[in-house]
Amino acid sequence: MLEIKNLHASVDDKEILKGIDLKVNAGEVHAIMGPNGSGKSTLAEVIAGQEEFEVGEGNIFLEGEDLEELSPEERAHKGVFLSFQYPVEIPGVSVTNFMKTAINESRKAQGLEDMPANEMLKKIREKSEMLEIDRKFLSRSLNEGFSGGEKKRNEIFQMAMMEPKLAILDETDSGLDIDALRIVANGVNKLRSKDNAIIVITHYQRLLEYIVPDFVHVLYNGKIVKSGTKELALELEEKGYDWLKEEAAV
Amino acid sequence: MDLKEKLVSSFMAFEDGLDLDHPVHEERSNAIKNFETKGFPTKKDEAWKYTSLKGLQKIDFSIFPKQETTLEYKDVKKYFLHEIDAYKIVFVDGVYSSYLSETTHDGVDVCLMSSAFSKPMFKQVIEVYFNKAASKDESLTSLNTAFSKEGAYIYIPKNKMPKKPIQILHLATGNEAALMLQPRNLIVAEDNAEVQIIERHQSLTGNEVFTNCVTEIFAGKDAIVDYYKVQNDAPTASLVDNTYISQKNSSVVRVHTFSLGGKLIRNNLNFYQNGERIDSTLKGVTILGDKQHVDHHTLVHHAQPNCESHQDYKGIFGDSSTGVFNGKIIVDKIAQKTDAFQQNNNILLSDKSTINSKPQLEIFADDVKCSHGCTIGQLDEEAMFYLRSRGIPKKEAKALLMYAFANNVLESVRIPELKVRINKIIADKLGVRMGFDL
Numbered sequence: 001m002l003e004i005k006n007l008h009a010s011v012d013d014k015e016i017l018k019g020i021d022l023k024v025n026a027g028e029v030h031a032i033m034g035p036n037g038s039g040k041s042t043l044a045e046v047i048a049g050q051e052e053f054e055v056g057e058g059n060i061f062l063e064g065e066d067l068e069e070l071s072p073e074e075r076a077h078k079g080v081f082l083s084f085q086y087p088v089e090i091p092g093v094s095v096t097n098f099m100k101t102a103i104n105e106s107r108k109a110q111g112l113e114d115m116p117a118n119e120m121l122k123k124i125r126e127k128s129e130m131l132e133i134d135r136k137f138l139s140r141s142l143n144e145g146f147s148g149g150e151k152k153r154n155e156i157f158q159m160a161m162m163e164p165k166l167a168i169l170d171e172t173d174s175g176l177d178i179d180a181l182r183i184v185a186n187g188v189n190k191l192r193s194k195d196n197a198i199i200v201i202t203h204y205q206r207l208l209e210y211i212v213p214d215f216v217h218v219l220y221n222g223k224i225v226k227s228g229t230k231e232l233a234l235e236l237e238e239k240g241y242d243w244l245k246e247e248a249a250v
Numbered sequence: 251m252d253l254k255e256k257l258v259s260s261f262m263a264f265e266d267g268l269d270l271d272h273p274v275h276e277e278r279s280n281a282i283k284n285f286e287t288k289g290f291p292t293k294k295d296e297a298w299k300y301t302s303l304k305g306l307q308k309i310d311f312s313i314f315p316k317q318e319t320t321l322e323y324k325d326v327k328k329y330f331l332h333e334i335d336a337y338k339i340v341f342v343d344g345v346y347s348s349y350l351s352e353t354t355h356d357g358v359d360v361c362l363m364s365s366a367f368s369k370p371m372f373k374q375v376i377e378v379y380f381n382k383a384a385s386k387d388e389s390l391t392s393l394n395t396a397f398s399k400e401g402a403y404i405y406i407p408k409n410k411m412p413k414k415p416i417q418i419l420h421l422a423t424g425n426e427a428a429l430m431l432q433p434r435n436l437i438v439a440e441d442n443a444e445v446q447i448i449e450r451h452q453s454l455t456g457n458e459v460f461t462n463c464v465t466e467i468f469a470g471k472d473a474i475v476d477y478y479k480v481q482n483d484a485p486t487a488s489l490v491d492n493t494y495i496s497q498k499n500s501s502v503v504r505v506h507t508f509s510l511g512g513k514l515i516r517n518n519l520n521f522y523q524n525g526e527r528i529d530s531t532l533k534g535v536t537i538l539g540d541k542q543h544v545d546h547h548t549l550v551h552h553a554q555p556n557c558e559s560h561q562d563y564k565g566i567f568g569d570s571s572t573g574v575f576n577g578k579i580i581v582d583k584i585a586q587k588t589d590a591f592q593q594n595n596n597i598l599l600s601d602k603s604t605i606n607s608k609p610q611l612e613i614f615a616d617d618v619k620c621s622h623g624c625t626i627g628q629l630d631e632e633a634m635f636y637l638r639s640r641g642i643p644k645k646e647a648k649a650l651l652m653y654a655f656a657n658n659v660l661e662s663v664r665i666p667e668l669k670v671r672i673n674k675i676i677a678d679k680l681g682v683r684m685g686f687d688l
């Protein structure tokens with residue numbers, strides 16, 4: 001599904017990603033953990049095509065295709081989805097209209113007609129019910145005045161609507177209380193299949209109890225310093241990151 | 251001969267065809283004197299610092315069209331809001347077109363200034379209202395007053411409301427190489443009357459047109475007037491639009507100005523609050539490209555206590571376009587408890603576009619709520635990435651953000667079909683199709 005080889009990325013001549021290798025197969029869930037500032041969001045945004053970052057050496061392949069020349073929208077059309085750590089507020093565009101536009105633009109890119117209005121409504125209803133999102137919420141301006149938790153739930157609603165091949169969830173758990181976490185995790189799990197893959201970026205083991213990863217990686221200072229199975233997440237929870245930092249310094 | 255001389259010397263010829271004993275004629279004579287003294291405003295005038303009329307004065311404009319032209323409805327249909335049933339007052343090269351118009355005298359008067367000036371039944375209204383709100387000092391307004399002869403006349407008596415909205419359309423055919431037009435509109439909504447009006451100036455060819463328009467609007471007690479200005483003219487059409495609004499107790503007047511096309515547009519929008527509990531709303535969406543220029547000069551004069559005013563202007567400037575927003579608010583000493591709000595937000599899409607935005611507050615009362623704000627920025631890059639990461643292409647994402655930016659100005663448009671039409675003009679301008687109406 002996704003293969004990242006020796007990826008380097010920088011902003012304003014400051015190198016943030018310093019050679020990342022990662023392989024995610026279809027059907028797998030990978031967790032990426034690591035201290036603040038280690039480059040997790042940068043990695044997520046570089047995969048989604050954020051042009052703010054300068055990609056130096058290295059490549060990102062999605063189903064064998066090099067993404068380098070593709071714009072963010074083209075990556076989305078190929079099935080990449082990023083649930084943002086900080087979703088952007090867009091006053092004046094309702095959640096519903098935003099989703100209609102996003103879905104129909106993606107369909108257009110695939111040579112399909114607009115989704116019929118009733119089908120769209122049905123899908124919106126279905127997915128919002130799954131995530132226990134109030135109807136009224138959908139006619140509000142996108143993310144404007146949403147609480148942290150509402151923004152994250154809304155991101156997963158969008159993911160459910162877009163049905164991506166590769167979903168990257170950047171700290172989706174922050175801002176969610178335990179009930180909301182369960183609802184959101186449940187929503188994510190429903191989207192898991194043998195044909196898609198999920199990368200979960202988180203600080204906490206808590207989310208991983210609900211979305212159980214096949215592999216866990218630790219990103220530190222722009223590099224993956226350790227990889228393992230879900231037990232690694234537990235170990236990190238117990239011991240913190242300091243022992244890894246020391247290990248990395250050696 | 252320069253344009254000023256030409257206009258002044260044409261005045262005598264213009265007088266020839268008029269009833270010189272009519273009380274209005276003295277107003278015309280005084281007005282031409284004022285224009286002769288002051289001439290066209292120049293960049294030395296503070297109010298015209300950013301807008302130059304020099305280029306226009308070099309053009310050899312015809313002041314009186316030589317021939318009458320008839321147009322087929324099908325050829326100009328798109329300039330009407332034809333989706334709705336409406337009264338229409340249509341002028342072709344400044345001359346009334348009965349063929350394209352639909353006027354009425356059924357309880358309300360929706361007709362022509364030329365009739366109002368000449369027929370005895372309108373004499374009283376003309377005496378009470380004509381040139382009573384318009385400035386006698388401002389030179390271009392005087393120029394219009396001097397040549398005032400034709401335009402829309404709308405009179406809504408007490409407690410009345412026309413059955414449908416009214417469209418005023420000024421068409422220029424291009425039969426003259428360069429044509430100057432000076433329409434004069436008078437709109438009176440007496441106590442508790444209500445009216446919705448859409449006004450548009452449209453040139454049909456690439457020939458030069460210069461319109462110097464004056465509209466006076468009077469709103470009686472509890473009257474409600476909605477006035478929409480659709481400015482989406484050809485790249486060779488220039489407009490100076492002077493609007494003077496006089497409001498009485500508890501009246502509501504909302505003016506929306508959509509400046510989406512044309513060579514040079516100058517809007518002088520003046521509100522005078524002559525009563526209490528008045529609500530004045532001024533909203534504008536400006537979207538420009540090429541070398542277009544739009545200058546919004548607004549004035550709200552709060553002369554009595556307990557009134558409100560709401561100003562919200564949004565501008566998007568691409569290419570080498572230039573914008574000006576100058577919002578003046580005067581609060582007289584007795585106008586306590588005034589609530590005056592003014593907001594002007596702008597997005598510059600290119601390095602070559604510019605906007606000059608300036609609030610001008612003159613507040614003499616001490617118990618008032620006055621807020622104003624102005625922003626100038628670029629399109630939000632983070633928002634762009636967010637939209638694009640959801641599969642919305644760059645161009646569409648840009649358009650969506652611009653729509654969203656302009657949206658709260660469109661929200662208060664009370665004719666849904668007009669809102670759809672404005673959205674469509676904006677979408678066409680941006681070269682995108684929108685799957686929904688905001």
Ligand SMILES: Nc1ncnc2c1ncn2[C@@H]1O[C@H](COP(=O)(O)OP(=O)(O)O)[C@@H](O)[C@H]1O
Pocket residue numbers: 011012016034035036037038039040041042043052
């Ligand atoms: N746009 C940017 N400009 C400058 N520095 C940035 C930018 N984005 C991220 N960084 C820096 O890159 C490093 C990694 O940031 P980030 O990817 O957000 O880390 P994480 O998500 O792991 O907390 C931090 O030191 C951060 O300050």
Ligand SMILES: [Mg+2]
Pocket residue numbers: 040041042085170171
């Ligand atoms: Mg982060």
